[in-house]
Amino acid sequence: MAKDSIKIRMPALGGQGAVTAAHIAATAADTEGYYAVSNPFFGAEKRMAPSESYARIGTVPIYDRGEVIYPDIIMVYHPQVITMGKSYTMPFYSGIKEDGLVIINSDRDLLTETDKKILDDLNVKVLTRDFTQFALDQAGTELATNMAMLGSLFGALGTVSKPAIEEGIKDRFLKKYTASGGTATLDSVIEKKFKKKMDLIQKNLDTASAAFDLTAEWCKEVGFEPILEAPGT
Amino acid sequence: MSKRTDMTDTHNWSGQKLVSTDYMLFEAPRTKHFMTGSEVLKEAVKRCTVDASVSYPITPQSEAAHLIGELWAEGYVGVYFRGENEFGVMSEVAGCSMAGARTITTTSGPGTLRAMENFAMWSGTRAPMQLVLMARGINSPLTIQPDNLEVFYLLESGMMIWYAENVQELFDMSIAAFTVAEKPDVHVPIVTVVDGFFVSHTREAVELPDDDIAIEPYDPYASPLPPIDSEMPPGRFLRDPFVMKSNYISYAAHASWQFEIRSAVERSVPYAKHFLNGLVHVSGDEDAELAFVACGTASQQAKEAQRELTKLGIKSKVIKLRTIRPFPEAELLEALQGVKHAFVPEFNVVGWLANDVKAKLYGKCDTEIIGGPRVGGGMSMPAEAIIAEVMEKVNG
Numbered sequence: 001m002a003k004d005s006i007k008i009r010m011p012a013l014g015g016q017g018a019v020t021a022a023h024i025a026a027t028a029a030d031t032e033g034y035y036a037v038s039n040p041f042f043g044a045e046k047r048m049a050p051s052e053s054y055a056r057i058g059t060v061p062i063y064d065r066g067e068v069i070y071p072d073i074i075m076v077y078h079p080q081v082i083t084m085g086k087s088y089t090m091p092f093y094s095g096i097k098e099d100g101l102v103i104i105n106s107d108r109d110l111l112t113e114t115d116k117k118i119l120d121d122l123n124v125k126v127l128t129r130d131f132t133q134f135a136l137d138q139a140g141t142e143l144a145t146n147m148a149m150l151g152s153l154f155g156a157l158g159t160v161s162k163p164a165i166e167e168g169i170k171d172r173f174l175k176k177y178t179a180s181g182g183t184a185t186l187d188s189v190i191e192k193k194f195k196k197k198m199d200l201i202q203k204n205l206d207t208a209s210a211a212f213d214l215t216a217e218w219c220k221e222v223g224f225e226p227i228l229e230a231p232g233t
Numbered sequence: 234m235s236k237r238t239d240m241t242d243t244h245n246w247s248g249q250k251l252v253s254t255d256y257m258l259f260e261a262p263r264t265k266h267f268m269t270g271s272e273v274l275k276e277a278v279k280r281c282t283v284d285a286s287v288s289y290p291i292t293p294q295s296e297a298a299h300l301i302g303e304l305w306a307e308g309y310v311g312v313y314f315r316g317e318n319e320f321g322v323m324s325e326v327a328g329c330s331m332a333g334a335r336t337i338t339t340t341s342g343p344g345t346l347r348a349m350e351n352f353a354m355w356s357g358t359r360a361p362m363q364l365v366l367m368a369r370g371i372n373s374p375l376t377i378q379p380d381n382l383e384v385f386y387l388l389e390s391g392m393m394i395w396y397a398e399n400v401q402e403l404f405d406m407s408i409a410a411f412t413v414a415e416k417p418d419v420h421v422p423i424v425t426v427v428d429g430f431f432v433s434h435t436r437e438a439v440e441l442p443d444d445d446i447a448i449e450p451y452d453p454y455a456s457p458l459p460p461i462d463s464e465m466p467p468g469r470f471l472r473d474p475f476v477m478k479s480n481y482i483s484y485a486a487h488a489s490w491q492f493e494i495r496s497a498v499e500r501s502v503p504y505a506k507h508f509l510n511g512l513v514h515v516s517g518d519e520d521a522e523l524a525f526v527a528c529g530t531a532s533q534q535a536k537e538a539q540r541e542l543t544k545l546g547i548k549s550k551v552i553k554l555r556t557i558r559p560f561p562e563a564e565l566l567e568a569l570q571g572v573k574h575a576f577v578p579e580f581n582v583v584g585w586l587a588n589d590v591k592a593k594l595y596g597k598c599d600t601e602i603i604g605g606p607r608v609g610g611g612m613s614m615p616a617e618a619i620i621a622e623v624m625e626k627v628n629g
Binding site for chain 2: 027035036038040041064065066067069070
């Protein structure tokens with residue numbers, strides 16, 4: 001049964017763009033007509049250190065703030081979240097709700113038999129896929145991994161349209177945002193990779209769109225039902 | 234350099250049309266934006282004809298301080314510079330404010346504690362500057378997360394303390410804060426508190442008036458104490474000998490002035506009521522016997538819990554305190570009528586708000602005040618944790 005609001009936890013490593021992805025996810029959902037909130041949580045900032053961000057989306061006002069302790073969806077941006085415990089919660093799926101979803105960016109299955117049993121008992125579906133390779137194939141840069149993960153999230157939700165996602169991505173890259181030194185550096189690195197900013201945005205959009213389709217298809221195969229009410233209901 | 238000389242009767246130095254605070258907060262048409270607390274503070278300062286700001290970086294307020302600096306670069310803020318540390322910043326802010334400038338600064342956690350001596354001096358000189366406090370845990374062990382114990386240290390500083398719960402409230406409150414603090418019969422510093430990260434770094438929808446308008450400038454010559462210059466010492470008394478001596482006159486002068494500062498904070502009540510639409514906001518079931526008394530993010534979490542409790546068939550209401558100093562005693566007592574149990578959820582381990590509520594209401598109402606649930610170190614407080622505590626009480 002679709003819920004009136006869901007919570008998404010994104011454990012990642014510093015530099016992977018999970019904060020940016022949560023920002024875009026919330027902006028896209030807001031554009032679609034949802035109530036939406038995003039926020040990051042991190043310790044001392046550095047590349048490869050654990051960093052988490054969160055998005056909350058609903059058809060009702062969202063009051064909940066801070067870390068998502070009980071998520072409906074968990075998006076693991078890097079294998080080290082699982083293999084090296086680079087997560088704010090151990091195990092990484094701690095607190096996940098029944099009928100939820102886990103999306104893992106990895107080129108191999110990282111779950112133990114025990115993990116699988118626990119998640120299966122909660123009817124949590126797991127999508128493991130090498131989204132970094134996917135980003136390299138689609139956009140020619142691993143820096144678009146977060147866009148692939150974002151597309152995958154919305155492919156699974158099914159109620160936020162591609163135009164709204166496009167709006168979220170454009171808003172993030174065309175408006176001026178204050179970011180930490182590290183994020184500003186990465187923004188400029190990715191901008192230099194493309195002749196024009198619009199090329200960069202188009203590649204990001206294409207990556208997100210392809211991951212959207214792939215995940216929507218996967219959901220049909222495994223029988224993952226929509227978990228969030230459509231906006232306006 | 235002050236930009237006051239660049240103003241006209243109708244526009245400030247950056248060309249924004251001057252409007253009343255009433256127009257800015259209640260009448261100006263608004264459009265929807267999607268931004269963080271840090272970004273919205275920039276938008277508020279932009280619309281406030283601010284003369285001066287001094288900054289020093291510390292997580293989680295660094296972005297807000299940075300963005301106020303951008304406003305200076307864009308020509309909206311008259312003077313902006315970085316202090317040498319928080320003690321320096323709060324001293325420099327005092328200088329700006331006492332000289333007659335509308336002044337704002339921001340800090341967090343350890344920065345607040347480092348600057349502490351200055352806050353008593355701010356209120357003691359009745360200077361109406363605004364400190365936007367983005368609460369963070371205080372050491373040690375080190376945390377950058379939003380534990381709000383630091384607010385406890387400010388409770389008796391003689392400053393007004395308001396608490397905003399989300400990005401929208403931070404915008405509206407920080408504009409109202411200048412206006413109320415600068416009223417000649419109030420004229421004390423004001424602290425606008427938000428929880429770090431939960432507000433500063435959280436992105437959500439917010440309604441803003443256009444940025445081609447700004448509120449009227451501060452008039453320091455309506456101040457109860459004249460602005461300093463080469464002849465006029467701060468507070469008009471800091472150079473005079475009677476306070477430097479240990480005698481009856483000095484004790485009496487000190488004591489009466491301490492009372493006067495606290496009276497000034499109380500005199501802000503009618504203005505705060507007007508500009509904040511009440512010192513207390515109540516949501517949920519009016520006739521509930523179960524209530525939450527909270528401020529800031531704790532009231533957000535309580536609202537989430539209240540909604541879930543309704544689904545379980547349990548009536549409750551959330552009484553959100555928007556001002557901590559002045560303490561909204563009368564409004565709280567009214568909201569607690571018919572309430573048997575009131576929980577005070579807090580983001581600190583000592584429970585300063587619960588203690589304050591108990592002290593203020595002692596002997597005045599029959600409601601059982603329950604301090605908790607509490608989280609420390611800046612940990613989040615999920616609605617599930619609040620509900621578990623409530624169910625324990627409900628089930629006896």
